[in-house]
Amino acid sequence: MEDIEPPELATQLGEQLVAEILQNASLDAVKSLVEAGAPVWYQSGAEGTSPLHAAAYVRSLELVKYLIDKGAVWNAVDFMQNTAGDIALSFNDAEIYTAVRDAGIRTELLLGLLSSRDDSSLDPSTNLILRASDDTAAGSSEDFLSSKLRYTKDESGQDLCFIEVDGEDIGVMMGWEMPIMKETVHSIYDSLPERDNIRVLNVGFGLGIIDRLFQALPTPPALHVIIEPHPDVLRYMKDNDWHQKPGVRVLEGRWQDLVEKEDFLALGGFDVIYTDTFSENYRDLHQFFEHLPDLLSGSNARFSFFHGLGATNPLFYDVYTRISELHLAEIGLDVQWSDVDVRPPKYEERWARSREYFTLPTYRLPLAYLHTLP
Ligand SMILES: C[S@@+](CC[C@H](N)C(=O)[O-])C[C@H]1O[C@@H](n2cnc3c(N)ncnc32)[C@H](O)[C@@H]1O
Incomplete structure (x- = not known):
């Protein structure tokens, strides 16, 4: 033989x-x-x-x-x-x-x-740690923060914030996410037992969609802290007077460099925390989760995050939904999930010329809160 x-x-x-x-x-x-x-x-x-x-x-x-x-x-x-x-x-x-x-x-x-x-x-x-093999500015926080961003609109009037990686445009934030941000703010606000004088922390400004929605609430936040590190985003925020808005505090830097600082913790607990960053993977999000018990004001407070983990495949998305739920449970947070239909009327137009980072028809919206003792 x-x-x-x-x-x-x-x-x-x-x-x-x-x-x-x-x-x-x-x-x-x-x-x-x-x-x-x-x-x-x-x-x-x-x-x-x-x-x-x-x-x-x-x-x-x-x-x-x-x-x-x-x-x-x-x-x-x-x-x-x-x-x-x-x-x-x-x-x-x-x-x-x-x-x-x-x-x-x-x-x-x-x-x-x-x-x-x-x-x-x-x-x-x-393993599936997102973008583990992506060493471009879309997958590396350091490269992202030193890259040039471009704010623009497409032909249909959609707001866009792009980063160019190897000649390809990648959306950092795109206007089609508006329904997700709207539903997030509604589900947070509707579930809040106390709506006066709320204290909001948002991590990652992007196009400022969610921050505008927080500002437009029937009772706008008494304190609205925005953490943002990218120089081009900070310039865009200045050009749009975010630093001057009543109750708004813009903290310049990465959340990793700020959340343990004494002057940050001295701001006190937050009733609403939202995070949606870029070029970070699940490990970063998990690390952020671990700060939540110190940052949330108590059992009336709410937490949500942009769940785009594994969002180009239904199985990966499902796995990350469950993993994030298990990790939140470990630190004492329960999660309620609701579905947001994100099928656009004209699918191809949603992406302009960007790499597609969310291809599923349904977004799973997390709303988390601290367990209350029985
Ligand atoms: C997807 S956008 C946020 C979009 C925002 N939710 C909106 O409604 O427009 C991501 C933002 O997170 C910022 N970012 C990236 N890494 C960060 C970090 N480590 N800490 C805080 N912000 C970060 C980016 O500069 C970018 O502005």
Whole structure:
């Protein structure tokens, strides 16, 4: 028999594993192949189908569970950009979808825990920490803060704030997010037990959409603190007189450099906190969560954030919805989610020429508050 080099053997066994699962192989047959060395992480050369995708196609929950147990990659995407979870969704198969999603939650929580302990053995490319592999100004806070921003409007009058990365425009904030910001402010305001003299903290000004909405409330905030580090955004804020508005305090800098400062903490607790930054990943957001118990005024206070985590794929979005909920619960916050329909009437126009960063039809709006004791 011809000698086969190990990488070729892995490829051959991987192709065989995918093909046999697609032909409804039994669990025992799949186990024998895996035990013979067929890699569960393999993706077929023709379509990028992994064994987990194949198991989702043939709708075998027992194979899905077995493959996950053996280390199948929950977030692998095939050449059509579909995960195994997306395939389960397309069949309306809740059990398989949940099995893949829960594998994602477990893996991401574990990787998050390990990376917070600075485990250098971790390969960031295997987890979903957003934009981990993006070393452009859209994925690096330092590069973003030293890049030039452009405020403009598109043909349909949509306000835009762009950053240019490698010749491509990326929206830092775009006017189509207005309904999300409106719903956020409404759901916060409607849920506030006390609406007079509210104290608001907003992290990240962007186009100032949410700040304008806070200012337009029937009872505008008594104190409205805005944290913003980018020099071009700060210039835009000055040009639009934000520094002069009654009750508004603009704090120049990154939240990381401000929230533990004594003069910031001396401002006292906030009744409303919102955060929507740019070029930061889930790890940054999780770190922000951990400051909330010190920043919220009490059980009447509300917290929300722009949930754009994994928002180009329904499975990733779902996983991050659950992970953020679990992390908020850990620090004593309950979350209520509501759905905002963000299907635009004219889809293509929503993006102007920007890279698309939110492609789902529904935005999940978080509204969090501290648990009250029974
Ligand atoms: C998406 S925009 C915010 C949009 C805003 N919610 C609105 O309604 O227009 C993000 C903003 O966060 C700012 N930002 C980025 N990193 C930040 C950080 N570490 N701390 C505070 N703000 C940050 C950016 O400069 C940008 O102005």
